[in-house]
Amino acid sequence: MKYSIRQLEVFLAAANTENITRAAESLSMSQSAASSALKELEQQFDIQLFDRVGKRLQLNELGRLIRPQAEALLAQATELEVALRQHQQPGNLKVGATLTIGNYLAVSIMARYMAEQPGAKVMLDVENTATIARKVLNFELDLGLVEGELQQSELDVIPWRCDELVVFCSPDHPLAKRSQQPLSDQDLKEATWILRESGSGTRQTFDRIMSGILPELTVLLELQHTEGIKRAVEEGLGLGCLSRVALEDAFRRGSLVPLTMPHRNTERRFYFVLHKQKYRSAGVERWIEMCKENY
Known part of the structure; x- marks a missing residue:
């Protein structure tokens, strides 16, 4: 075999860090040893895996092609080592x-x-x-x-x-008195909303749920954390829409009130x-x- 596990470790560390010095540090090697291992790997097969831009190493097309195979091989080698030491028990x-x-x-x-x-x-x-x-x-x-x-x-x-999103408000919100009555589209459009940010799965599902009226909704705040949204809604700043998983304790305490809108599909996975x-x-x-x- 013309390559070693150590050479693959250096290749993958360099691919992750884009720098041979940081790659060497991550593997507890000297910079010269890591450079030699990577150079030997390329010379043995007469190939180049990186484009060198100053001190930066950027994977080229061949490097990107073999990276998944090297990852898989190294993962198998690591698991074999764990299995030999721990009788095939799952590891980190x-x-x-x-x-x-x-x-x-x-x-x-x-x-x-x-x-x-x-x-x-x-x-x-x-x-x-x-x-x-x-x-x-x-x-x-x-x-x-x-x-x-x-x-x-x-x-x-x-x-x-399976999971579902739930629209909710504070106990003092006007809609809390109508918690047993389904929300209409007009209720949704007249409300002020506290939502997750774009890029989150919750926001993706919310946008799907509100298909047809989404441009008419008033979004006051977009927050990255569910607890921040719950706190803002508790303070009466508007309605929220989060996973039931994140709201069950608040519903039991009565600090937040669930609202229903059966005409819209709130289920997700x-x-x-x-x-x-x-x-x-x-x-x-x-x-x-x-x-x-x-x-």
């Missing part, structure tokens, strides 16, 4: 989750996973749907848990569980997102199993 994971899932569902799954796999660690990255998709595409995450629908040819988007060319380790498979078991 890098999981991305959108805000609703990350704040209200993923933490309990993470706790159960680490309890089942002593010594295993889970890095949880909480971002919006667009950012999670980008990081999965860039091999920065092992898998993503998202609220929004995605159409990316390089991603596997697998349905997980949560999804697993994985790169089609990334090797699926035992840890990834076990995480998905736990998600399905818990919810």
Whole structure:
């Protein structure tokens, strides 16, 4: 075999950092050793994997082509090492989750996973749907848990569980007195709204729900965090629309009031997102199993 695992590690670290010095630091190597490993890999096959722009290394077309295969091979090699040491038990994971899932569902799954796999660690990255998709595409995450629908040819988007969005207001809002009566389109158009930002799965679903009247809605604030939206609505600044998962405690306490609009479909799904060319380790498979078991 003309290449080594170490050479592939250097290649992938350089692809991620776009700098050989930072790549070497991430692998606890000297800069000269990392440079030599990358140079030897290219010379052995008489190829060039990067365009060198000053000190920056930018993947060229060939580099981008072999990157997924190198990622998959390295992941398999890592899992083999773990299996030899830990009798095939799932290991560490890098999981991305959108805000609703990350704040209200993923933490309990993470706790159960680490309890089942002593010594295993889970890095949880909480971002919006667009950012999670980008990081999965860039091999920065092992898998993503998202609220929004995605159409990316390089991603596997697998349905997980059902969810629904709920419109809500403060107990002092005029519409709270009509909480048992369905909202009309006129009610929706006359309201002031506190919403998630564009790029989030929740906002994507909200825009679909409000199809036909969306341009007529008055949006006062766009916030990146569900708790900020809930607080703004509690203060009487307007109506909100979030996942029922994020609102159940507030509804039980009575600090927020659910409103109904049966003429509009508020259902949606949560999804697993994985790169089609990334090797699926035992840890990834076990995480998905736990998600399905818990919810």
